Amino acid sequence: MSLQEELQGPPPAKLIVEHVSKWFRQKRQTVHALDDISLEVAEGEFIVIVGPSGCGKSTLLDIIAGLEKPDKGQVMADNQPVLNPGRHRLVMFQESALFPWLNAFGNVMFGLKLKPGLRNSERREVAKFFLHLVGLEKFMEANVHELSGGMKQRVALARALAPNPRVLLMDEPFAALDAMTREQLYGDIQRIWEKRRKTIIFVTHNVREAACLADRVMIMSPTPGRIREVFEVTLPRPRDFNSIQIAQHASKLTAALKGHAEHDAVTNA
Amino acid sequence: MRRSLLAILFFVSLVAIWSAIVRGQIWSPVLLPSPLSVWNYVLSAGRDGTLFSASIVTLRRLLSGYAIGLAIGLPLGLLTASSTFVEDTIGVLALGLQTLPSVCWVPLALLWFGQTESAMLFVVIMGTVWSVVIATDTGVRTIPPIYARAARTMGSRPFHKWTRVILPASLPYLVSGMKQGWAFAWRSLMAAEIYVTILTGFGLGHLLHYGRELNAMDQVIGIMLVIIVIGLLADKILFSPWERFLHRRWGTGKR
Numbered sequence: 001m002s003l004q005e006e007l008q009g010p011p012p013a014k015l016i017v018e019h020v021s022k023w024f025r026q027k028r029q030t031v032h033a034l035d036d037i038s039l040e041v042a043e044g045e046f047i048v049i050v051g052p053s054g055c056g057k058s059t060l061l062d063i064i065a066g067l068e069k070p071d072k073g074q075v076m077a078d079n080q081p082v083l084n085p086g087r088h089r090l091v092m093f094q095e096s097a098l099f100p101w102l103n104a105f106g107n108v109m110f111g112l113k114l115k116p117g118l119r120n121s122e123r124r125e126v127a128k129f130f131l132h133l134v135g136l137e138k139f140m141e142a143n144v145h146e147l148s149g150g151m152k153q154r155v156a157l158a159r160a161l162a163p164n165p166r167v168l169l170m171d172e173p174f175a176a177l178d179a180m181t182r183e184q185l186y187g188d189i190q191r192i193w194e195k196r197r198k199t200i201i202f203v204t205h206n207v208r209e210a211a212c213l214a215d216r217v218m219i220m221s222p223t224p225g226r227i228r229e230v231f232e233v234t235l236p237r238p239r240d241f242n243s244i245q246i247a248q249h250a251s252k253l254t255a256a257l258k259g260h261a262e263h264d265a266v267t268n269a
Numbered sequence: 270m271r272r273s274l275l276a277i278l279f280f281v282s283l284v285a286i287w288s289a290i291v292r293g294q295i296w297s298p299v300l301l302p303s304p305l306s307v308w309n310y311v312l313s314a315g316r317d318g319t320l321f322s323a324s325i326v327t328l329r330r331l332l333s334g335y336a337i338g339l340a341i342g343l344p345l346g347l348l349t350a351s352s353t354f355v356e357d358t359i360g361v362l363a364l365g366l367q368t369l370p371s372v373c374w375v376p377l378a379l380l381w382f383g384q385t386e387s388a389m390l391f392v393v394i395m396g397t398v399w400s401v402v403i404a405t406d407t408g409v410r411t412i413p414p415i416y417a418r419a420a421r422t423m424g425s426r427p428f429h430k431w432t433r434v435i436l437p438a439s440l441p442y443l444v445s446g447m448k449q450g451w452a453f454a455w456r457s458l459m460a461a462e463i464y465v466t467i468l469t470g471f472g473l474g475h476l477l478h479y480g481r482e483l484n485a486m487d488q489v490i491g492i493m494l495v496i497i498v499i500g501l502l503a504d505k506i507l508f509s510p511w512e513r514f515l516h517r518r519w520g521t522g523k524r
Contacts, residue, residue: 065422066422085422087422087423091418091419091422093415093418097416099416099419099434100438101440101518111424114424115424143519159423
């Protein structure tokens with residue numbers, strides 16, 4: 001693959017989650033984490049999965065990544081069953097999973113070095129390109145501990161984007177950041193998504209975040225984790241996190257989440 | 270600048286106190302020689318080459334034993350951290366043997382290998398290996414699991430994961446374990462050299478031993494000082510660069 005393609009070409013991707021169920025066996029009890037989850041993600045789509053903590057949304061993401069195996073059902077990526085983690089589906093984690101023994105540039109290079117078919121000079125070009133894309137070209141040599149929380153997540157984003165994965169999986173990537181930094185990153189992620197047209201599955205408990213970023217929002221409820229409702233968000237981009245339309249969508253999502261929670265409380269009682 | 274001046278002042282006053290005590294003639298000069306006579310011994314032993322050749326003999330034993338100890342201890346530590354079977358067997362053995370003072374290996378080594386270099390080497394290796402195993406094991410267990418998860422999603426396979434993620438991630442523990450291993454190797458070697466007379470080379474420990482036999486306190490203290498200085502230099506040369514790297518990358522060590 002040429003350098004030009006590396007930097008531009010949007011790879012085709014389609015992801016299908018088919019009837020996935022998962023149980024966690026603990027000493028005293030078995031927790032039903034996911035129940036018959038099915039989901040189709042079109043290429044270049046931005047999916048946000050919203051749910052209260054403990055609803056299994058991170059587990060679902062781990063299964064899509066190949067880090068966990070489903071007990072029932074399967075995940076198909078580009079018509080291939082997902083059996084192991086692989087660089088076509090990169091994960092950006094909530095806490096900084098940056099490697100402290102490498103600097104910012106080294107962290108972005110880590111995934112690129114695992115990608116065959118590139119010359120080392122090209123890998124360096126790609127790493128620089130993505131650090132530039134997230135606005136950190138001046139911090140390439142910075143050590144991880146010298147970066148602020150927002151900068152760390154930007155490096156993590158660059159690291160996840162650089163090997164040009166077909167799907168980007170984001171596990172509450174902005175949850176630990178302060179509000180100002182987070183809003184900046186919503187802008188960044190939308191700008192980058194417009195440019196790169198990645199297929200993104202984004203997990204959060206923040207409804208406003210969901211409304212601001214998603215093409216489609218999946219509402220999940222816990223014990224067992226199920227997808228209860230799907231919302232389309234058709235607002236034009238870039239979307240302003242503080243706009244009234246986003247707030248309206250967010251309150252719809254909140255109402256839906258609450259409705260399911262109340263319904264579950266009644267049926268479980 | 271100020272820091273080094275203060276440090277120099279400290280050591281100068283230590284020597285001054287020492288020589289003041291000698292002048293006061295509280296203890297017999299046989300038991301407490303003056304700094305000058307110790308210095309003279311070190312100078313003369315340095316000039317006739319005994320000090321140099323003894324240091325070479327000692328350092329050769331130390332470095333080879335230490336290197337072998339690391340080569341055994343590091344992989345063993347990785348194994349105990351990754352397999353419950355090895356943890357329950359070798360891990361327990363390592364924990365037990367680590368508490369055994371390394372001098373305790375000397376009688377066994379003498380009976381097994383006789384008065385040979387092999388006996389020396391064996392004692393140094395036994396002094397090094399177990400603390401390196403324990404430190405490596407602790408280091409690997411302390412790494413946040415998210416590093417390995419992140420690496421796996423980027424396509425890292427087990428061998429790559431161990432060499433490029435687990436090992437560097439546990440570096441802070443590895444370096445302190447290697448430092449501890451070095452100190453244990455140094456101690457066990459000195460013990461071995463003091464107790465074991467072998468004809469294939471006189472090390473610093475032997476010089477110390479003969480100093481005692483000859484009641485030559487200037488030699489005893491002189492050799493002790495040389496041992497201290499070598500230990501300090503080894504620390505600065507072998508470990509300081511690593512520690513500086515760790516402090517820079519991890520942002521630790523600041524006050």
